[in-house]
Amino acid sequence: MTHELLDRAxxxxxxxxxxxxxxxxxxLPAHPGPGDEVPTRPLWHVWADGAAFLIGDGPGEQPLPGLADGGDAVVTVRSKDKGGRLVSWSARVTELTAGTPEWEAAVGELKGKRLNAxxxxxxxxxxxxxxxxxxLEPTGATAGLPDGSLAQRPVPTSATTRQEIPAALPRLLLKRRKRR
Structure with missing residues (x-):
């Protein structure tokens, strides 16, 4: 009983x-294999009433792949300052209906955390x-930390962050330094 309370905390x-x-x-299992279809995704959330609430699958919002009402999910939480894995836990997925008191309360919490709306x-x-x-409501089960790396390939995207530098750029930079 004490172990369960500590895990919950x-x-x-x-x-x-x-x-x-x-x-x-x-x-899916806590430690996925190379053939898993549903990717692990970073999602912003709000913790309230003993569960994590996520909004998504709409235009301009985060995707929620594989999160079906009544299904299961595995949540991994990282350290905010170091970025390392703190805990992985199993969750039961429940989709809330718009207009219900629970939906209104969750939206009130999420609204304050949504950036750049x-x-x-x-x-x-x-x-x-x-x-x-x-x-996402915890079911009480936490997964142990893995032995090796769980690094995965990034989700395919058309976005790029790095391109080749133009051939003339080093010469231009050196010219500027000489002028000073």
Whole structure:
């Protein structure tokens, strides 16, 4: 009983303090193999009422792949300051219906954490029309830390962060230094 309470406290405190959680839906094992179809994704969230709440699957919002109502998920929480893995826990996925008291309370919490929203005060109405609100409730099971690296290939995207530098750039930079 004491072990379960300590696990629950660790899950709550770590998830509350972390800005992102890594979520893999579909009830896959805690340590995935190379053939897993559903990727682990970093998702922003809010911790309230003993669960993590996520909003997504709408235009301009984060994707929530593999998080089906009544399904399972594995959540990995990282340290906010060092970025290392603190705890991995199993969760039960529940999709909330727009307009219910629980949905309203969760949206009130999420609204304050949503950065760069294009529609400001109209955001909750857009979420009700176009998005899914998901609750990840811990089932009590935590996974042990892995022996090796769980590094995965990034999700394919058309975005690029690095391109080759133009051939003339080093000469241009050296000229500027000489002038000074």
């Amino acid at each position: 660790l899950i709550e405190e770590a998830t509350k303090k972390s800005g992102l959680i890594w979520v893999r839906g579909g009830g 294009p529609d400001g005060e109209a955001m909750p109405e857009r979420w009700a029309r176009e998005c899914r609100l998901v609750r």
